[in-house]
Amino acid sequence: MKPALQLKLSQHLALTPQLQQSIKLLQLSTIEMKQEIERYLLENPMLEREDDGELGFAGAQQFDAPANREQEAERSETPPAGEERESLPEGMGEVDDDRWTSDAGTYSGAGRDEDDDSDAHDIHAATVSLRDHLGWQLGMTQLSERDRSLVRFLIEALDDDGYLSASLEELLETLPPEYEIELEELEIALRHIQNFDPTGIGARTPAECLRLQLLARRDEPACDLALVIVDKHLELLAGRDFARLKKLTGCDDETLKAAHALIVSLDPRPGAPYAQVEARYITPDVIVKKLKGKWTAYINPDAYPRLRINRLYAEILAKQRRGNGNMTAQLQEARWLIKNVQQRFDTIHRVTQAIVDRQRQFFEHGEVAMRPLVLREIADILGLHESTVSRVTSQKYMATPRGIFELKYFFGSHVATDTGGACSATAIRALIKQLIAAEDGKKPLSDSQISEILGQQGIVVARRTVAKYRESLNIPPVNLRKTL
Template sequence: QRFLAEELLGNIGEDGYVQATLDEIVQGANQALDAYVAEHEFDEGEGTDAVERYTMAEVEELLRIVQQLDPAGIGARDLRECLLLQLREEEQQEAMTYKLVDEAFDDLISHRWGELAKRYGLQPKEIQDAADGLAHLDPKPGLRFAAADDAYVTPDLVVEKIDGEYRVFLNDGGTPRLRLSRVYRDLAADKKKFVGENKEFVTEKLNNATWLIQAIEQRRQTMLKVMNFIVDRQREFFDKGVEYLRPLTLREVAEVIEMHESTVSRVTSQKYAQTPRGVLPLKFFFSSSLETTTGEDASARAVKALIQKLVSDETLARPLTDSEIVAALKARGIRIARRTVAKYRDQLGILSARMRRRV
């Protein structure tokens, strides 16, 4: 069963799930078997027709073996099977939690507590308690063995509050500074000993090096100008938090510091600043705007933070609907459409009111 095992294991993804149908795995294994037979010499009558083909029963049995491996849930074909494998490992087959996953998974993930309560003759609270039994399970058990993707960021700029004022510094203390070689500068300046093509060559290279050093310095100064403007514009954010982040565009910055918008875009791309609010990408400070009743604009990122706060403060038995969030934001002077609230909520990973509701 070598080729069948290789085909099955090769189709288990990083998350631990089987990524192909069993029929596709059988077909792939048989193709690999045919290729192997074709490449080797066999006695007369021992061609591919004489080789026993892999069957669906064999791959199903092999999958059952894989599903007994640690961690529980490996080799599942979908989330339902993944959870059932873990519950079986815990010998929970008689528990209501297992029944909900096994018999009513669609209603379970849709939080239809009332319908499930009627179906099993229980109270909605009992159904919710049973559903809570899934909280400790791992929906992607294979990721325990995935290579860690730790990202370490060295900030390019530092923002510190000194004597009540925010100051911006370049964080380039560990970066070597470029300098022109004195030897080559002296050679280029020696009009008696250094003439002709050699002098032209050295002079050209010195000019190129000078241009490069000046370009790097100009880039450093542009970064400082951009960050100083950001600090000035976003003072309330640094003092009070993300809810006070103001809308800002690359064009606005470019106009103030008198540079092209593309230049501002380049110096802010993949650049980070260490601030009293954490290490943040410079792109964080740029956000679209929404109109307010006061005539000022509100940052889309700040509005998302307000939505997050409204939801975190809500009563679980009566979660806020999108329309109610619209009304709450309107009371704060922010005009926003319900579809925009729904879009922001999805981007924040917040479920709908019905899915958040608890009895």
């Protein structure tokens, strides 16, 4: 065969640098986007941040936050007091009294009241570690230097919850033999720690932790029974086997109820308040308010970066007869970034307003009114691709009178109803939460009974689906919800 040249025409898609930047900015969270913009500001002298209150210059490119321009007239008017704020959904902010039996955790979109007195405790926990707190108390004692050293050694062995997870025998083996330390000395040092604050610190088991706290409250009613239960029958109490507890302890309902309340009031993790918890900060991209009787979304000004072209460098480049290739490229890059940032927030606003229009009953009545919604539905309404809607709703947050929610929160699966319609999974979870909150503690509802009650309301949900939704809400099963 002889070598030959052939011409072939073909079509293919190519992502321009501008389009790649636009897609990248769209899928970033607000914090990540701010970090990316800071990088551009450091690398590109043609780009600068617009100072608040500074008047623009001739020829400079300035952009206002999208959608806010059309909302300025409405935002200048103060909404009626009844429309500005709404009550939180039922159950938000409640404390799980059974914290000592499970690690239940709940999600709440609403923040804590700024006037809450517990903020002072949070500040203390954030600035003082458990070891520092115990070390300060050790410094107030009259112990010998040898005993102080042993107490410090045990303090370092405590975990974040305040427990001594390793046995004294194992800790003794780690000490140098030349110190000639005996096991009895470690036991004495541990007893010193267990007399420190917070009460229950230095325990080796949850039962010992609760016992230490009960011994400090001996003058309270039913404390003797509570000590017996903690020492011998803690598993029965955790399993809510009250009938067997009464039989083994010989107590009546009232005494057992008082002992149960006393045990529940104890803290099984005394060292946890001193743990360093990493805070996760969220800047909402969109704010939703009810203005003139309509739920309206607009871009959060704090989330929108105001950028412009640097006037000095732009004028220098314009006066040059022969353009500087590097500066010209940087000018084009700055223009692309400003345009893509504006396009990002334009798209976020369009998608958010479409979500608000579809879920307006949620803003009026709460989770029970959430309607089924999928990405395809919003994509068809706005004429966007489903992947674009997915990027917009990922790691983007909406501030509402009911709390702060990720945009993906408003999408979910659905369950069929008897009438041929559909009910969202979020609404079903809210109904399950309401049913369990209103149940009789002596005869809690089983998953089958909840399924039957929902069926009577026209919502067809299998028992296994109810169990799945209940577990997602961190609600214990029926046997663990039984009370006296």
